[in-house]
Amino acid sequence: MNHPHIAALVKSEESVRKRMRYLALLHFTEGYSRTAIASMLKVSRTSINRWVTAYLTHGLTGLDDTPNPGRPATLSSPQLAKLNAFVQHRSLSAQGGRLMAKDVGLFIQSEFGVTFKQANIYRLLHQLGFSWITTRSRHPKQSEAIQEAFKKLPDGNDP
Numbered sequence: 001m002n003h004p005h006i007a008a009l010v011k012s013e014e015s016v017r018k019r020m021r022y023l024a025l026l027h028f029t030e031g032y033s034r035t036a037i038a039s040m041l042k043v044s045r046t047s048i049n050r051w052v053t054a055y056l057t058h059g060l061t062g063l064d065d066t067p068n069p070g071r072p073a074t075l076s077s078p079q080l081a082k083l084n085a086f087v088q089h090r091s092l093s094a095q096g097g098r099l100m101a102k103d104v105g106l107f108i109q110s111e112f113g114v115t116f117k118q119a120n121i122y123r124l125l126h127q128l129g130f131s132w133i134t135t136r137s138r139h140p141k142q143s144e145a146i147q148e149a150f151k152k153l154p155d156g157n158d159p
Contacts, residue, residue: 009060021051021063028052074114075124083108084128101125 006026013019020041027037034052038045054062075083086107090099101121108114108121116124 015065018063018065024048024051025055025063028055074116075108075112079112080128082111083124086111087125087128087130 006022006029010019010022010026013022020043024037024041024043024047027040028034028048032040034048035045038048041048051063056062083104087099087104090103101118104121104125105116105118108116
């Protein structure tokens with residue numbers, strides 16, 4: 001069976017993945033076995049079976065890419081908002097804003113019952129707009145007025 005329209009689809013398709021499906025279909029319509037097609041295209045026979053079945057069931061639209069949403073989020077939007085508030089509050093606290101990934105992980109574990117690896121905590125915080133730049137710590141007894149007065153003292157380099 002000659003199918004010039006499928007051959008034209010193979011040549012015109014820009015998506016490599018979809019082109020492979022069309023090519024498998026072209027070989028199938030030319031009478032090649034699914035095992036032979038898998039060998040020719042260097043893909044698994046399972047993939048060839050899936051593509052041919054999709055074509056026979058749904059036509060050419062069965063070979064279209066399907067959306068792949070990825071893994072579902074571990075934390076919901078309200079949980080992310082609560083985490084954001086926790087990090088904001090801790091970073092602005094009077095005792096100093098030093099917050100380590102371990103602290104964030106413990107908060108997530110105790111509040112939401114979810115365990116995150118450290119690398120994923122950094123990724124999550126970056127997603128929320130936080131960075132890991134630390135500020136200089138402040139001594140609780142330091143005085144702005146004394147520091148400003150010290151800056152105005154003449155040193156040996158003044159003209």
